[in-house]
Amino acid sequence: MLVRDRCTALLPITQASAAPAWLHPGLPFELPLARAWQRWCARSFDIWWQTALVALAAGHAIASVAPAFLRWLETPLGWKLFGLACIPAGLLLDAALHAVAGSTPGKALLGLQVLGADGRTPRFGELAGRNLRLWYAGLGLGLPLLILLTMARQGLRLRGGRPASYDSGRFLVRASPVGCLRKSVFGVLFVLLLGTVVALDAADRQDSREIAAAQPAPQLAWTNPVTGLAVPIGAQWQADVRIVDNGNDSDSMHYLFTERGGRAVVLLAFDEHGKTSLPAYTRALMDRLGADLVLEHRRIDDFRGRPSWAASGAGRDGATTVRLRVVPVQGRAWRVMVMQAPPLAATDDLVHELSDALWESVLPI
Known part of the structure; x- marks a missing residue:
């Protein structure tokens, strides 16, 4: 044992x-x-x-x-x-x-x-x-x-x-x-x-x-109050109207479209420019916007059969991409400005569709 x-x-x-x-x-x-x-x-x-x-x-x-x-x-x-x-x-x-x-x-x-x-x-x-x-x-x-x-x-x-x-x-x-x-x-x-x-x-x-x-919301019909033309706007956008003081005894209407996720904003606005030339008007516009934007790539080209001024750059903080186009139409200088936060690919398609629709309300093809 x-x-x-x-x-x-x-x-x-x-x-x-x-x-x-x-x-x-x-x-x-x-x-x-x-x-x-x-x-x-x-x-x-x-x-x-x-x-x-x-x-x-x-x-x-x-x-x-x-x-x-x-x-x-x-x-x-x-x-x-x-x-x-x-x-x-x-x-x-x-x-x-x-x-x-x-x-x-x-x-x-x-x-x-x-x-x-x-x-x-x-x-x-x-x-x-x-x-x-x-x-x-x-x-x-x-x-x-x-x-x-x-x-x-x-x-x-x-x-x-x-x-x-x-x-x-x-x-x-x-x-x-x-x-x-x-x-x-x-x-x-x-x-x-x-x-x-x-x-x-x-x-x-x-x-x-x-x-x-x-998603369930149908595509909206937005009417340009100035031209009276209606265009389809995707349900991803929230529309707003703002009155902006231009600092020269005149106010302008800004039609603001914000993507519901907050990644992009598209602005439609116009100024009465009378007989002011396009270069002179855009110089004045840049003086007004220069405090908030840095637009380095500028050019004059044709857009929908009319002369236009286009620029691209970024916000002062460098975190927002900006694109701007100005087109004179019957004494008014219309502009569409796009502001996007990265990644741009997430909103590029939406922004292009809305921009085309807004220009259609001003210059229908």
Whole structure:
């Protein structure tokens, strides 16, 4: 009995000595298994920034060749569907980073290490396969309700001492001790990243509400009060009329059209210029607008069969792109000024359609 007890007591040492020769004692293979909360925090942190990075790069690349893509993103479901589609690519980025650097930021800060079942470091293909299984078995494809069920299932497995289903028989996730400083750094970064995600989601919800409210509305018919000509105006625009003091004992009417998302403004206005030449009038106009605008590219050309003056530039703050055109018509100098905030591709089509419609109310073809 005594001999058997001694042999039993020595059994763990015998098993440890049977481990692969390359495995250094006290390193990953002998560390405790990571807890469910550690894995969730590290995984959530990595997925958020990796998916965001992929979405930013992919969105910029697609929008550069298909500007209409940005308008689709602003639809109630556009951004959400695009985000879901970017999750697999984010997980592929995760596998590549892990294979090259040996870990990812979230795992490194919390001391987590993913190892093969035999204790070796997994290769890219193995990590990519693991992340694919994680995508549907742990993240529920990113679908809001399904992800709650799959994450709860995996959490129960881990709390019960069993591996996650996507790790079973293939991988071990070990946790090495980390100090308070690393935990604090991770906590701060986690909260900042979570706050950014929540803020972006709130902004997306607001945009969705505005666009959803505009979508059912029919195209509006706007009538130019001076010419009496009616033109169609897209429901994305909110029309307003303002009386502006020109500083020379005369007021002018400004017809202002603001894109409901606040990314573009189009102004239609006119001044009585009598027999003043177009160059003289535009010089006076630039003196009035010079405090707010920097218009560097100026030219005189033909527009709808009439001489016109056109310029482009930016607002004084440099954050707004500005285009201006002036056309004399029957003693009045009409102008259309477009102001856009980046990305310009998001509103270019809307701005061109509205500008053409406004000029149609002045100079019908």
